[in-house]
Amino acid sequence: MRSGSRRTPDRPAPPRADSARTVARARLRERVVHGMFLLPALAYLLLFFGYPVVKNVVMSFQQYTAATFYTGSAPFVGLRNYAKILSSDLFGPALLTTVLFTVASLLGQFVPGLALALFFHRKFPLGGLLRSLLLLPWLLPLVVSGTTWRWMLDTDSGVVNRALRDLHLLSSGVPWLTGTSQALVSVILVNIWVGIPFNTALLYGGLQDIPAHLHEAAKLDGAGPLTTFRHVTWPLLRPVAGVVLLLGVVYTVKVFDIILVVTGGGPAGATETLATRSYELSFEQFEFGRGAAMGNVLVLVSLAFALVHLRANRRALNA
Amino acid sequence: MKRTRGWPSTIAGIVLLGLMLFPVYWMVNASLQPAGNVLRAGWFPLHPDFSGYTTALRDQGGSLVTSLVVAAGSVVLSLALAAPAAYALARLPLRGTGVVVFGILVTQMVPGIVVANALYGAYNDLGLLNSRLGLILADSTAGVPFAIIVLRAFMRSIPGEIIEAARMDGAGRLRVFRSVVLPLSVNGLITAGLFVFLFAWSDFLFALTLNTTDAVRPVTVGLYQYIGAHTNQWNALMATAVLASLPASALLVVAQRHITAGATGGAVK
Numbered sequence: 001m002r003s004g005s006r007r008t009p010d011r012p013a014p015p016r017a018d019s020a021r022t023v024a025r026a027r028l029r030e031r032v033v034h035g036m037f038l039l040p041a042l043a044y045l046l047l048f049f050g051y052p053v054v055k056n057v058v059m060s061f062q063q064y065t066a067a068t069f070y071t072g073s074a075p076f077v078g079l080r081n082y083a084k085i086l087s088s089d090l091f092g093p094a095l096l097t098t099v100l101f102t103v104a105s106l107l108g109q110f111v112p113g114l115a116l117a118l119f120f121h122r123k124f125p126l127g128g129l130l131r132s133l134l135l136l137p138w139l140l141p142l143v144v145s146g147t148t149w150r151w152m153l154d155t156d157s158g159v160v161n162r163a164l165r166d167l168h169l170l171s172s173g174v175p176w177l178t179g180t181s182q183a184l185v186s187v188i189l190v191n192i193w194v195g196i197p198f199n200t201a202l203l204y205g206g207l208q209d210i211p212a213h214l215h216e217a218a219k220l221d222g223a224g225p226l227t228t229f230r231h232v233t234w235p236l237l238r239p240v241a242g243v244v245l246l247l248g249v250v251y252t253v254k255v256f257d258i259i260l261v262v263t264g265g266g267p268a269g270a271t272e273t274l275a276t277r278s279y280e281l282s283f284e285q286f287e288f289g290r291g292a293a294m295g296n297v298l299v300l301v302s303l304a305f306a307l308v309h310l311r312a313n314r315r316a317l318n319a
Numbered sequence: 320m321k322r323t324r325g326w327p328s329t330i331a332g333i334v335l336l337g338l339m340l341f342p343v344y345w346m347v348n349a350s351l352q353p354a355g356n357v358l359r360a361g362w363f364p365l366h367p368d369f370s371g372y373t374t375a376l377r378d379q380g381g382s383l384v385t386s387l388v389v390a391a392g393s394v395v396l397s398l399a400l401a402a403p404a405a406y407a408l409a410r411l412p413l414r415g416t417g418v419v420v421f422g423i424l425v426t427q428m429v430p431g432i433v434v435a436n437a438l439y440g441a442y443n444d445l446g447l448l449n450s451r452l453g454l455i456l457a458d459s460t461a462g463v464p465f466a467i468i469v470l471r472a473f474m475r476s477i478p479g480e481i482i483e484a485a486r487m488d489g490a491g492r493l494r495v496f497r498s499v500v501l502p503l504s505v506n507g508l509i510t511a512g513l514f515v516f517l518f519a520w521s522d523f524l525f526a527l528t529l530n531t532t533d534a535v536r537p538v539t540v541g542l543y544q545y546i547g548a549h550t551n552q553w554n555a556l557m558a559t560a561v562l563a564s565l566p567a568s569a570l571l572v573v574a575q576r577h578i579t580a581g582a583t584g585g586a587v588k
Contacts, residue, residue: 017573033492034411038419041404041463045468048460049426052437059437069443116335130336132575135582136343139567141521143539144560147546148346158346159360196339201582247427254430257523261543278432283528288436295433302428 037055053299059292074289081293090269090277098273098301101188102252107247108192113199113244118229120200121207138197146261149190153262173199180270183263187271191258199244206240207233213306240315249305254298274298346564350375350557363548371554372562382541385451385521386563389537392455393519393563396514397462401511402504406496407469410482420471423464434460435528442529449534457525462515469514469581473507474500510577520566540564 060081062074085091120131137145152159153176161173176186210233218228256275259265265272265280272280275298282291350371351364408416438457439448447453477500484491485499501508523539530536536544542563571578 030330030492031413034407034413036405037407037492037496038413039410041400041467042419044400044459044463045422045426048434048438048456048463049429052434052443053429055437055440056433059440064440069440118448119328119332119335122328124332125326127332129575130329130332132571132579134336134339135578136340136568136571138516138582139578141523141539141565141567143521143523143542144346144563145342145527147556147560148342150546151349151557152342152345177582193339193342198522198582201579234398250428254432255430256430260523275432277431278430278436279524280414282432282436282439288440291436292433295430296438298430299428299433302430306428 042136056292056295059289060296064289064292068288077289081109081289085277085281085290085293085297090272094270094272094274095297095301097184097271098253098275098298100184101191101255101273102249102305104188105191105195105252105255106248108188109199109248110241110245111193112192113196113202114241116196116200117203117207118233120204121287132201134200134210135197137194138201142194142257143261145190145194146258149186149193150177150262153186177263178267183267183270187259187262190262191252191255194258195248195252201247202244202247203237203240206237206244210236211242240276242309246306246309249309250302253302253305274301326513329360343564346557346560349553350561352554352557354554368554370554371556373560374552374555374564375558377554378545379538379541379562382536383562385535386537387540389451389454389458389522389535390516390519390566392451393458393462394515396455397459397466397515398508398512400459400463401466401470402501402508403496405467405474406500408467409471409474410477410479410500411492423467426464428458431460431524432528435524438525439528447529449532450529451535453529454522454525454535454537455519457529458519458522459515461518461522465518466511466515469511470504470507473504473510477503506580509574510581513574513577514581517567517570520563548570 059074060076061076062068063077063080064074068074116134121125151157153161155161155173155175155178158173158176160176164170164174174182176182214232214236215228218232222232254275255273256279259271259273259276260279264269265276274294278294278298280289280291281287281294341494348362348364349360351367351369352360352366352371354370354374407413434457442448442453445453447456481503482495482499485495490498520537521539522537523543526535526537526540527543530540538559542556542559545559
């Protein structure tokens with residue numbers, strides 16, 4: 001704003017108001033005022049998203065370690081950080097786990113989420129209240145949910161194994177968190193539990209936006225509930241479903257809290273993802289350069305997921 | 320499909336909700352057991368024991384206060400940044416609005432660990448490690464984009480005539496924003512504020528990475544450290560979990576309308 005208004009006194013005032021210039025100046029002033037509304041938030045976003053992204057790219061090419069904080073030097077090492085993390089035996093499993101975790105979580109959240117959304121879409125007494133209470137798992141701090149599930153899934157004292165034993169479904173406990181193959185299933189289940197309410201809420205919102213008369217028309221035409229869903233509800237819900245899945249991908253790929261709390265990445269690294277690996281490299285081994293490289297790989301995976309999703313979506317819409 | 324169904328659906332709904340909320344019940348149940356032997360917790364807390372809460376409040380009372388201060392600070396900062404920006408993006412004829420909105424959506428793809436990784440070095444230089452301000456600034460990375468999206472949707476729904484009328488009366492943009500747009504956006508501000516509060520209250524990653532001491536320790540980190548240190552004191556651990564769940568639960572009961580609005584408002588994202 002200042003740069004715009006400061007210019008005025010420097011120049012001699014025109015003897016007659018040059019209307020065109022006044023208008024132009026007023027317009028400029030106006031635009032500067034408008035910009036001022038946006039500027040603080042824009043500055044914040046650049047500092048806290050733009051800077052970290054750029055800085056991570058720079059760091060990933062540097063030998064940026066704990067020593068950097070004392071000496072202030074972070075020598076350029078080219079692609080060595082990437083070579084180190086990509087050639088590590090831990091990388092392949094972490095990448096695979098990230099993909100499995102994301103895909104399984106998405107499917108596991110979306111299908112029950114959609115079922116619940118359809119269920120609540122049929123109006124019934126107390127439906128609204130129940131629907132909003134359902135949001136609770138999504139609103140709780142992930143550390144809280146993780147802690148609770150960790151205790152529930154404990155092999156010896158956990159309630160899940162106890163219920164299974166009481167129902168005589170199995171005699172010995174399932175090592176939910178200590179078995180290398182079970183642990184991944186467990187963290188996926190916990191993440192699904194957290195994500196179902198989110199899916200339900202968004203899909204319910206999408207269902208609400210579908211004009212009721214379309215359903216009534218389908219019914220008049222003698223369509224059963226399944227046909228109505230396939231030919232009326234689903235096509236109209238598709239855009240919202242696309243948004244839900246895209247958000248799901250973006251949020252699930254970077255999940256960190258749940259894994260760290262429920263399994264700590266274990267047992268034997270069975271639940272390590274790119275996000276937890278990046279954390280460990282930076283904040284446990286103080287190899288910030290490699291942590292940054294791993295973080296960048298995570299961003300690339302997230303982008304790849306999003307692109308695959310967008311392409312699949314476009315193809316489906318064109319078809 | 321919109322035909323009103325009867326109570327059988329309600330009963331089915333209650334059963335489904337009961338299944339989904341069972342872990343929450345179990346957390347409360349565990350928090351009411353006597354110290355140590357939660358191993359054999361009954362299905363119901365027939366003899367509730369509040370010693371877990373005494374221990375939790377003694378050990379984690381300070382962390383709860385820290386969480387409260389940080390979350391409140393994040394609400395103030397996020398709304399102060401987001402409200403004018405949302406107004407500009409919703410109502411002002413700015414060039415590049417589309418680019419900015421797209422940029423805000425892209426921020427959602429940036430993993431927290433990437434932000435933390437870069438901020439650690441910057442915070443170290445600026446002396447922001449182990450500070451409430453540093454944590455408030457970092458936690459608002461969840462709040463600012465969300466608040467902009469929600470408030471923008473809200474402010475777009477304000478009738479243009481009201482704003483035009485104020486402009487005709489000679490009110491400047493700032494005046495219009497302060498005296499017309501903000502008062503009409505109270506509901507949006509509450510919705511956005513509630514979620515920003517919950518985001519910051521739930522933060523774990525930044526609290527874990529941007530603090531090297533226990534000087535600023537929110538309850539999420541307190542709980543995490545508890546898991547390592549007190550695995551035999553499950554009642555205190557679970558009591559802490561219950562205390563950490565209070566804001567979300569209370570807001571869901573008190574401000575149900577706003578929470579549901581915000582949950583679907585996020586869909587616009």
